[in-house]
Amino acid sequence: MAMSSLRQASRVLVRSRVARTLTRSATTSAFHSTPPADPTSSADASQSLAAHYFPTEPDMPRLMTSFPGPKSVEKLNSLDKVYDTQAAYMVCDYQNSVGNYICDADQNLYLDVYAQIASIPLGYNNPVLMTAAQSPEMIDAIVNRPALGTFPSTLWEQILREGILSAAPKGFDKVWTSMSGSDANECAYKAAFMYHRAKQRGKTSEFSDLERQTTMENASPGSPDLAILSFDKAFHGRLFGSLSTTRSNPIHKLDIPAFKWPKAPFPALKYPLDQYETENRAEEDRCLTALETILQEWESRISAVVVEPIQSEGGDNHATPYFFQQLRALTKLHGILLIVDEVQTGVAATGMFWAHEHWNLDTPPDLVTFSKKFQAAGYYYANDDLRPNLPFRQFNTWCGDPSKAIIAREIVKEVRAHDLVTRTRQVGGYLYEHLAELQSRFPHLMQNLRGKDRGTFIAWDATDSQTRNMLLKDMKGAGINIGGCGTHSVRMRPGMPFFSRLSQ
Amino acid sequence: MAMSSLRQASRVLVRSRVARTLTRSATTSAFHSTPPADPTSSADASQSLAAHYFPTEPDMPRLMTSFPGPKSVEKLNSLDKVYDTQAAYMVCDYQNSVGNYICDADQNLYLDVYAQIASIPLGYNNPVLMTAAQSPEMIDAIVNRPALGTFPSTLWEQILREGILSAAPKGFDKVWTSMSGSDANECAYKAAFMYHRAKQRGKTSEFSDLERQTTMENASPGSPDLAILSFDKAFHGRLFGSLSTTRSNPIHKLDIPAFKWPKAPFPALKYPLDQYETENRAEEDRCLTALETILQEWESRISAVVVEPIQSEGGDNHATPYFFQQLRALTKLHGILLIVDEVQTGVAATGMFWAHEHWNLDTPPDLVTFSKKFQAAGYYYANDDLRPNLPFRQFNTWCGDPSKAIIAREIVKEVRAHDLVTRTRQVGGYLYEHLAELQSRFPHLMQNLRGKDRGTFIAWDATDSQTRNMLLKDMKGAGINIGGCGTHSVRMRPGMPFFSRLSQ
Structure with a gap:
């Protein structure tokens, strides 16, 4: 044109x-x-x-x-x-x-x-x-920023329990806090790697001298050749580990060294989903089969699979609950952890507080990461074995930021007080319906409308990239x-x- | 014992x-x-x-x-x-x-x-x-947290110029902000890698189709096998890229995959430095020779060397200005960038605002990273070629945090208003002198006192690890x-x- x-x-x-x-x-x-x-x-x-x-x-x-x-x-x-x-x-x-x-x-x-x-x-x-931002707790958190791993505050447990933890997805009761979505994902990856090696070694076993020596050389077995599997078009962040799992767009990755980690195909579904159930099921099965082949055959051991409930940066790509149920089953079958990256989908955006609640899983994911709308970042977990066996392994100077956790607490309270999850669902339904009408009238300009029953997500x-950019x-x-x-x-x-x- | x-x-x-x-x-x-x-x-x-x-x-x-x-x-x-x-x-x-x-x-x-x-x-x-924490600017920064790379605020330039930038080390006039020391270092590494490839490719050249394809597979040439060189006993952070340059202690690294990047020996000097000038010079020359060999012979190309002015987490290991002057000369000779990690040494801790000011370099380092005491994190740079040629390459959602930059501005003002750099130097001198007295009286308990003329650093x-832990x-x-x-x-x-x- x-x-x-x-x-x-x-x-x-x-x-x-x-x-x-x-x-x-x-x-x-x-x-x-x-x-x-x-x-x-x-x-x-x-x-x-x-x-x-x-x-x-x-x-x-x-x-x-x-x-x-x-x-x-x-x-x-x-x-x-x-x-x-x-x-x-x-x-x-x-x-x-x-x-x-x-x-x-x-x-x-x-x-x-x-x-x-x-x-x-x-x-x-x-x-x-704004009221929370002026509270004595906030002023304290800003001026006396603690190293939470070594010197947590008397207020920290309450801030977590009333905020981040009170919104924990079903099946989760513990949290590790960090600074951003990338950081949250990388901390989750580290937890997965340490878990994997502890399973191999025995949780209470000492590290060998060889492990201690080789890790100082960035070599195996101390720095093992383990991998995180992500999906084609995924976005999980911009730091070196998270960027290695990001597959959204070359511009995000070019010129930056990456770990040789595998990616699996993510379903390319047809929209609206309910009109293409047969084709979409076949596409999801194709991807699941490809995934299982990689899990079995990849050159290095895979410690975890990381997935977004809806691939956001990569194009708002959906998959059905069936796909995620099968993914959970496959990861369990192969003894591989499942990390759900809710950095963009979480905090009431999709008509549930957490998007993976749409899946009705038999057993929850192993780790769920969050950031963005929650202001605070980190990951939820439940299994004590995901906590390393020694101090200073999952660790850094600040380990998160109480000033953000205080804001997260207020967000949780407001979402609950005004039932913003339900409201999001309602407005999303209205908006989707009206956009669908527009799509039917302007099919040359709007295609593949998606996000039905997913709040305002x-x-x-x-038509193409140029038209999109002009539209924006x-x-x-x-x-x-x-x-x-x-x-x-x-x-x-x-x-x-x-x-x-x-x-x- | x-x-x-x-x-x-x-x-x-x-x-x-x-x-x-x-x-x-x-x-x-x-x-x-x-x-x-x-x-x-x-x-x-x-x-x-x-x-x-x-x-x-x-x-x-x-x-x-x-x-x-x-x-x-x-x-x-x-x-x-x-x-x-x-x-x-x-x-x-x-x-x-x-x-x-x-x-x-x-x-x-x-x-x-x-x-x-x-x-x-x-x-x-x-x-x-505490006053700054209650200011309208702070409340705004907390409640309306901006994505600084896409929607910077009308206040952002002033906050930077009056704060972080007004404290820039000599020779630096630009900054990129991030969230923590690890993040700051990783952003600096990314800048170095993009710089390196742009020099090879030509800054205005397009990426090749092969680069675009291979980076989506985490493979070369799109995701090139380039390296950051760090020093034995260095600490540069805990994320996957920064952890690959951290060599302080196995517990920081065990079970986490690492890039196959090189490390050079860091001088093991004898203290007090002024009593062992000959031996220390020989030790520094030994390390510089070893470094040059690695720069010439390492299997992958090295884009940058990262170094702490005083290795902190790794044991408060000092080197002399001579060592750093030679390091600057060597990196320039080999066309390799020099990143100085001032995350722990910066912000008036050593009797200068930045520890590398003690070195009297002919030409400044290429990038200087900061965090910790500054609350805000990021890196300084001067060369426009360290800015990638396209948007969304050095990028993430938040790109730092104005609430921390506002605190950094107050810190700079206070340091200047009360000449805290000079005061640190004075108290450090006093303290060192008295601790040296103690050392001479308890030589079986205190050894290798160090930090003379380095403020209170x-x-x-x-005697050993057990005694140290008991002392703490x-x-x-x-x-x-x-x-x-x-x-x-x-x-x-x-x-x-x-x-x-x-x-x-």
Whole structure:
């Protein structure tokens, strides 16, 4: 398509349809939707949540300039002299952002359904989080930052139990905290490797002299040739171990040395899933068979399989509960740990608090990692054997950050108090339905809409990469900040306040 | 030595000498020391800094129970059910800690010269940092945590320029921010690898199809077999790339796969350095020769050498400016980048703001990493070619944390306002002198005292590992929280308020 046709097509979609649908979802109270089914949530809470959170939130985007605005451009040029801004879209005035709306340096207010790459849970300047940010506990956590592994605070257990642990997925009762999603995954990988070797060696056995010597040379057996298996198009982070399991896009990996770890095919399903059950089952079986072959034949031993419930950065690729049930069965059969990476899918985004709750597994995964929307990062586990047999093995200076765990606690409380999981499910259903209508009317512009019954974790494909990128830019021009993923997909990652207004 | 003799020896050292020396250094105003030479610091500031910071700080430890206290033990047992506490010494009541003194759950107050593994810069509950923690900018940074690479805030440039960048070592004017020391080092390694390949390929050249394909398989040339060289006994972190350069202790590395990267010998010098100049020069030359051989002959190309100015975790091992000057020359000669890891040595700890300023290099290192005492983490650089040629290469969701950068800014201001670099130098001189006296009187208990003219970055060797561990425990029993490093060394890592009281 010529550039002018592309631009025109993109604008049709943006101006007349998508922007309006999203804006109305976020801001109009006229939509019909049942209030939360949970009888414990009060009528008051269900009716006035948005007003309670953000009384000054506007009803629609407020555009003062074209995108990007001149002040954003000027500030980016200045910042770029000292800080790499190549990936920056705009400079934001967070103090003037509110709820679902992000404010830029030019005082444009965009409806933000990207939310800092899926990392703002309860909207900008959420008053509950602002109160938590000024609490004596928070000030303490910031000024007296502890080395949690060696000098935990008197408050630490309570912060964990009331927050991160109270939201633990079914079957999990312990946590190890870290700093980011990449860090959380790498700590989980380390736990898996130590577990694997302890099973081989015997948990209470001493390390051999040979192991002690060779590990100082980065050589086997002390530094063993063990592997983590990940899936094609997976994204698990950017540090050296996590990047070795990331397979989303060459630009994430080029020029960086990687471990020779295996990848298995991830199902390439047809959407909507319920119309292609037979084909999709065959595709999932094909991938499971390929996976089992790798588990049996890979040159090094595989300690764990890591998987996202929905591959996010790699293109919002779904698989069915069947696939994950079989994956759990296969990993158990082969004595391999299953790590579920909920860094992007977790914290109420998919209509469950954790996306893997959609799978109805017989036995839970071995480790579940989290970060992003939770602000705090880390992994859940239950099996005591996943805790190394000696101190200073799963360890670093800070071992996480209490200031983030305090915010996580408030998030859990708010999700529970306002039943934001149910609300997300409802708004997601509404939004999916309306986007499906748009898709049927603009099949040349929107394809493979996906995320039905997965809250607002919704995406679709543009015709190609160029059209997608133009759409993302035009959407900003129309007042909507929305993100891309994969080669030519558009993804929605709003915070939870986006969900909250539908129920009014 | 039998356990009873060990215990006795340790107690002699603790009770009668070391504890008293440290306590007096921290709390007595009777010591003679010149006020800061800097004529711009006001007499008032130099005389009343400690009183200004911490009017309620005690003059000596306050011990209510033996170590560890019963409440610490009880709380550790409870916390351990949900969080790994194997490495924990005690549970701390940070809200009741003050200045140089850390309070535990039993309300014991210990003089803390370990300071959260060298990570508390200005004492517990420092009022300046508490004010910063309650500022509108901080609340904004906590509640509206930005993805700095894509949506930086209007405040970000100013926060960097007034803080992290204003403390940049000579020759550096740009920064990339990250989350921890390990993360900072890994980002620096990634910058080095991308730089290296860009030099080979030509900076503006496109990636080849083969590179794009192979990197998705974790294979060369897309994921090239390049290496970072580190030194024997180095510590650079715990993630998979940084851990591959860490060579401090098997327990840090066992069971974790590692890259097959080379290590060079680090000089094993004799102390005090000025008494063994000839022997030490020969030892440094031996190591430099070995290094050059590796640079020339290692099986894979080496993109960078990473080095700590003083190897900290690995045993407080020093080298002379000559060694580092030669290292800089060698790396330049071979077209290899030099990364200086100032995670533990930086931020005024050694009597300079950055420890590598002691070296008087002709040309600065290529990258300098920081974290810990700065709270914010990242790396400095100057050469534009160290910035990748495309967006989303040096990238992740958060790219650091403004809340930490705001604290770093306050730290820089305080260091400058009270000339804490000079004060550290003075107190370090005093402390070294008195510890040297102790060493001469107890040569069977204290050996290889080191850190002369390196601020309070001071360490010594115990007779053996068992004696050292007993000393660390007995010191806590005597009210001093002090740390170990290497196999049998004791290290001092006080915060800067420790330095401040000497000048009164």
